[in-house]
Amino acid sequence: MTILFEELAHSKSPFGDLSLRRRHELRLNTDVYEIKLGDDFLMTSLFHKSEDALADLGLQKLKSDKLNVVIGGLGLGYTAATALKNPKIHDLIVIEILPAVIKWHRADIIPMNNHIKLDKRCRFVEGDFFSLVQSKDGFDPDNANRRFHAILVDIDHSPNQWLASTNSFFYRKKGLSAITQHLLPGGVFGLWSNDAPDTTFTERLALAVGKADARAITFENPLTGTTVTQTVYIATAP
Numbered sequence: 667m668t669i670l671f672e673e674l675a676h677s678k679s680p681f682g683d684l685s686l687r688r689r690h691e692l693r694l695n696t697d698v699y700e701i702k703l704g705d706d707f708l709m710t711s712l713f714h715k716s717e718d719a720l721a722d723l724g725l726q727k728l729k730s731d732k733l734n735v736v737i738g739g740l741g742l743g744y745t746a747a748t749a750l751k752n753p754k755i756h757d758l759i760v761i762e763i764l765p766a767v768i769k770w771h772r773a774d775i776i777p778m779n780n781h782i783k784l785d786k787r788c789r790f791v792e793g794d795f796f797s798l799v800q801s802k803d804g805f806d807p808d809n810a811n812r813r814f815h816a817i818l819v820d821i822d823h824s825p826n827q828w829l830a831s832t833n834s835f836f837y838r839k840k841g842l843s844a845i846t847q848h849l850l851p852g853g854v855f856g857l858w859s860n861d862a863p864d865t866t867f868t869e870r871l872a873l874a875v876g877k878a879d880a881r882a883i884t885f886e887n888p889l890t891g892t893t894v895t896q897t898v899y900i901a902t903a904p
Contacts, residue, residue, distance in 0.1 A: 675775050677766035679703070681830055684766055686775060694888055699778065701741060701767065703829065709741035711778055716858060716883040716896040717741070717820060721748035723881055723898050724818045724856030725755075732756035734812075736805045736848070738795035738819035740767050743779035745820055745858075750785050758788045759805055761795045768792060795821060796836050799844050813850045820858035824897075825867045827860070837867070842874035849875075849903045859897040868899065875901035 675686040682704035691698050691712070699711040709717075725733065733754045737746055740762040749758055762768050768790045770776045771783050782788050791807060803810040805817075822828040825837040835841045845855045855875050863880035872878035878901035887894050 674699075675766070675770055677764075679764055679766065681764075684764060686770055691889070699742060699776065706823075706829065708829075709744075711742060712889070713885060713887065713894070714742070714744040715885045716898060717744040718748040719881070719883045720818050720820055720856050720858045720898050721745045721752070723900055724816050724854050725749065725752050727902075728754070728815050728852075728854060730754065730815055733815045735759070736761065736814050736817045738799075738817070739821040740771065740790065741820065742776060743771060743782050745818060746782050746788060747779040749818070750782060750788060755787055758785075760788065760790050761793050761798060761805060762790060763792070763794045765792050795819065796833055796841075799836070799848065800841075802847070804848050813848055814853060815850055816854040816856065817845060817848060818856040818858075824859040824861040825857070825864065837870075839870055839874045842871060845875055845901075846903055851903065853903045855901045855903070857899040859899065861897060862895045863897045871899055871901045876903045877901065 671689045673685055673687045677684045685702050688697055688699050701708040731754055734757045735749060735755060737749065737760045740760050746758065746760050749755055774780050798805050804812055806812045822833055828834055849855065863882050868878050868880045878899060881898045881900065882895050883898055884893055884895045
């Protein structure tokens with residue numbers, strides 16, 4: 667008999683209680699895995715089209731045959747897994763502030779995308795993305811001041827809705843401008859948002875980083891039958 671609900675793991679964090687859970691969705695006859703932080707849903711396996719699109723859109727126009735990439739936010743690993751499907755990926759660093767999430771991946775408690783921990787091109791780095799982006803040393807603990815072809819971020823719900831209020835500074839012009847010190851010339855910054863495209867934010871992103879646009883990612887919620895629109899912002903440094 668299928669267990670309809672179980673909590674697979676639980677951890678305390680500075681931001682609240684963190685839980686990994688599995689529930690069997692009878693309407694779809696499938697298991698759904700979710701990470702929650704307090705009452706906030708961080709990630710679900712039910713739909714991840716926009717998380718996949720963050721990697722695909724962020725990497726598609728880069729011309730180097732050896733791409734060095736940073737992803738801010740690990741979650742269930744969909745963005746990292748999609749990025750690693752790109753044969754041009756040479757080195758992928760995934761920054762995650764919650765050590766429990768890294769531990770769950772390494773221990774195979776999260777069943778999907780568990781191959782990413784075995785890919786020698788991929789490294790998990792425990793750290794605060796928003797602090798690291800403001801630092802001169804940057805994201806690679808083994809190589810200070812290193813620059814990357816792409817930096818892709820999926821942490822907060824949107825530029826206007828944050829998991830922690832201290833993250834808000836990043837989405838202002840000054841905070842976004844810090845990205846450029848970590849990008850190679852022509853490098854790409856990609857940002858996931860749970861909201862529909864925001865023209866004001868797109869214009870701010872263009873001023874801070876470089877040419878920018880917002881890609882609407884639309885899909886159907888299989889439970890409600892309604893259409894959902896999320897956004898991937900892409901900015902290219904000069």
